[in-house]
Amino acid sequence: MTSIPEREAKVHMNMFRRPPMTLVKGQGARVEDSEGKTYVDCVAGIAVDALGHGHPGLAEVIAEQARSLIHVSNLYYTEPQINLAEMLVNASGLDKIFFVNSGAEANEGAIKLARKWGIQNRDGAYTILSTENSFHGRTMTTVAATGTPAYREPFGPPTPGFDFVAYNDFEALEEKVDAQTAAILLEPIQGEGGVNVPDDSYLQKVRELCDRENILLILDEVQTGCGRTGKMFAFEHYGIKPDIMTLAKGLGGGVPIGAVLANEKAAVFQPGDHGSTFGGNVLACAASAFVVDQILNQGVLETANARSEYMDKKIAELEDRSDLVIGQRGKGLLRAIILRDDIAADVVGKGISQGLLSNPVRPNAIRLMPPLTVTEEELDDAFGIIETVLQEFE
Ligand SMILES: Cc1ncc(COP(=O)(O)O)c(C=O)c1O
Structure with missing residues (x-):
């Protein structure tokens, strides 16, 4: 055989x-x-x-949801999606959320959001500063945001508007910020880059820099979120909050789902700006709500x-x-x-x-x-x- x-x-x-x-x-x-x-x-x-x-509970929730609705369009409301949205907004202290299907898609959404914010609110600024050795996904724009050249070099001209500095080097980051900068995109701990934990004060300094310069802080918590580092979100270790956060990986306990959360300031999408056929799918949201409840409350x-x-x-x-x-x-x-x-x-x-x-x-x-x-x-x-x-x- x-x-x-x-x-x-x-x-x-x-x-x-x-x-x-x-x-x-x-x-x-x-x-x-x-x-x-x-x-x-x-x-x-x-x-x-x-x-x-x-996990028997997760399997049961998935089976139960599949028996009633597996999928309807985002043109319509479903309760599991709104339940999950409320849970994640409450847990994070951010204000708004939208759902996607993966980490790369979550970062794509976050990048679009930050660019729209910068274009509207910072005189057309759309550059996003990222870090060397970072990993943000495999789509054309998220490889452009990823600080590992080998992941983007075979694919022709990358999406413009990204620049890189060494991770955990606050002075280098501060020096790069200019009038074109809309946002800083960071993993609170670099996962694919080698499980690199920054100095305790790094994220606080970055937060202060973003506030001072009026730019957005995007935290990619695709790998570090959902309890992975011992807190629901890794930013909680550092006493700060991002303007935008992305989640995926652990969020569905294996069922594909991702999310973008933002505070009021950054949540600038209007109807028609973004969308997804499967993002926020009712089956994935029901599964994820079970997983998030287990992590937070059980x-x-x-x-x-x-x-x-x-x-x-x-x-x-x-x-x-x-x-x-x-x-x-x-x-x-x-x-x-x-x-x-x-x-x-x-x-x-x-x-x-x-x-x-x-x-x-x-x-x-x-x-x-x-x-x-x-x-x-x-x-x-x-x-x-x-x-x-x-x-x-x-
Ligand atoms: C920090 C981070 N962001 C984004 C991604 C991409 O996620 P996905 O593979 O679900 O597109 C990953 C995947 O390893 C990741 O670790």
Whole structure:
């Protein structure tokens, strides 16, 4: 019989360098492949599966909603969409929201919003300052906003109006702001760039700069939002609020959904300015409302914080036991274990054969982002595998 990887090679464009196993089901933070082998899932759909796999409550909400309405047009009201909108507006302290289907789309929407605001309110300004090593998505405009040239260079002239400075370098950012600047776009912690946590005062200084210069602060919380860093939104760690925030990934617990939130000042869209067939789809909103309620009101955030502390302990133990581990970066359940050598891809590859899914986010850094509901036992297994694999490299 032809294997799935052989079938894939014939018909699917190779963009992901997948390992040769096919995942078929999951429970909690464990997934199983078609051969019956299980893995601790510390990738969780890249910080998506907030409640883990096979969550019975989430499955029931999706099934129940599917039995009544899966989709109607945004030309009409649906209650789950407005319920979710109220939950996220209340939780964030921002004023208005609209829904999309992914992180890139959320950032596209945020960029359009900021440009319209700048053109109307700052004498036609439309430039957005972003940071080196950032990641904001794969559409033509979000690759133009992404501070990793390799992601945009093969595709011809990028969307104009973006400029870049080093992340966590406030002076460089301050120097770049000029009359053309409409907004600053930042991840509160850079995810794809290597789980880079800025200095405690960085975001506060950026907030003050934006207020002083009358420009918008857009926080891309696609990866850091929805409880991933131990708060509902990562900006809460820093005592500030953005003007615009984007969400996706964990928001639907695996069901595709994204959102753009804005304060009154920045919420300048009028009917006809933007839209989406599927954005705010009733099935996705019902699922997301369940996920957000679990995170905020049903103890998931507390669990995530307890597991984050446990993760600190496990990483510290690993550092004591292995000369190859030289530190860690991250917050909550978004972590990178830093290795002495550039062996992350090999460690992750060997981890898969031992039953662990993790991510080589940098040549010397392994990213762990398990479900927010991960158990201590699942983390024990994950760290046991990492330790065993590292011993092979010592
Ligand atoms: C911070 C950030 N923004 C945007 C995106 C793009 O999201 P999506 O893949 O859903 O388009 C990602 C994805 O990794 C991300 O980490």
